[in-house]
Amino acid sequence: MDLPESEVRGTNAATDPAPTRTEPSAPVVGDTPRTRVECYRSVCHLPAVLQPGTGRIGFTAGMVWAVAMTAEVGQMVKAELDARRQGGGPIITTPRTATWTFLVPSDIPATMIAAEAVLYRSRRVVVFGNGDFVALPSPADQGSEYRGWITAAHSVFRPSGRAVLYAVHAVLDAQRQPVW
Structure with missing residues (x-):
């Protein structure tokens, strides 16, 4: 699937403005929890x-999983x-907890999840796998503290869960490198 240029261009967190949600800020006529589902x-x-x-929307992870992290790491x-042209969305933001959640296919092997235990213990990264509940943005979520889209789900595309975890390692390793 070809992504729009805005979806594949790299961003620089140090110089680019903070990301904005891709959904409308005002309610759209006809956008109800039922139509969104x-x-x-x-x-x-x-x-x-x-x-x-409640009007809240979500799913039980199965074929689709999620990888959540702090908003800072998520950006x-x-x-x-x-930058690697591996797609950066769909991504959910939850401002109340300052987290970003990447929707991914269920392609993360159990051995990789076990090896990532250090990341999970530090609460930097959480994988929502089989049977876990993942909340999605809903028109019923009112106010800026609830879920919204950083990059809206608009097709069946989801970045590989492995690619997301490799990217987590890349950015965390880069943070640990001394700058001379």
């Missing part, structure tokens, strides 16, 4: 479900993926 299911092939009574990971 239908879009997630039909266009993005996400197993989205509507939580009764650098997105730039790394973009």
